[in-house]
Amino acid sequence: MAKDKKSFVAYTEWSETFEMLSDEEAGKLIKHLLRYVNDENPEMDDRMLKILFQPIKQQLKRDLGKYEDIKKKRAEAGRKGGKKTQKKAKQANASDAKQNQSNQAVNDNDNGNVNDNVNILSKESNKRALDFLKNNYPSRFETDFVMRYGKNIENKQKFTDDFNDTIDQEDLEWTDKKLFARLGKYSRNWIDNQNKYAKHNTTTNDVDNFYKNIPTG
DSSP states (O other): OOTTOOOOOOOTTHHHHHHTSOHHHHHHHHHHHHHHHTTOOOOOOOHHHHHHHHHHHHHHHHHHHHHHHHHHHHHHHHHHHHHHHHHHHHHHHHHHHHHHHHHHHHHHHHHHHHHHHHHHHHSGGGSSHHHHHHHHOHHHIIIIIITTTGGGOSOHHHHHHHHHHHHHHHTOOOOHHHHHHHHHHHHHHHHHHHHHHHHHHHHHHHHHHHHHTSOOO
């Protein structure tokens, strides 16, 4: 019997053999059976009992062979399952590593963008708000400011200086959303005031010209 096997199968058909024996003979046979399954290598002196034990012994050997086959298959299944688990674990680790690399790449890219922005802000050309928008968002700067308002602004240098000073005074956060919104509002107000001033000058000039054209006596 296998050392790790703690039980065995007894068959009902064996009862016929035991029924043919006296209680003393049956007791000897059952003791011999138990010693056998416990690997005590018992010896049977009684020739008749020895013969009767042979079919029982052969059945126990067949059962032991089946047990060993089952144990082997289970061990093999366990090894395969372990390999599959290890494979899945490796795949999961590889996937995690790949994801981490991807995340790191994104983070590096994001950090790179942040660093680029910091570097851009540190350049001389980006010390003022309008230059920051022009250099970092050229397409939007062209469509949202130059095409929409720029052509109507007469004194562009004064507009640029005044807008930059306003942003510095307001201590506005330098983000595209906030700066473009402020630039749009500032441009509209500038153009309105510019038109009002031009109209006022036209009226004043007309009056002056009127008085100048009055004939003197």
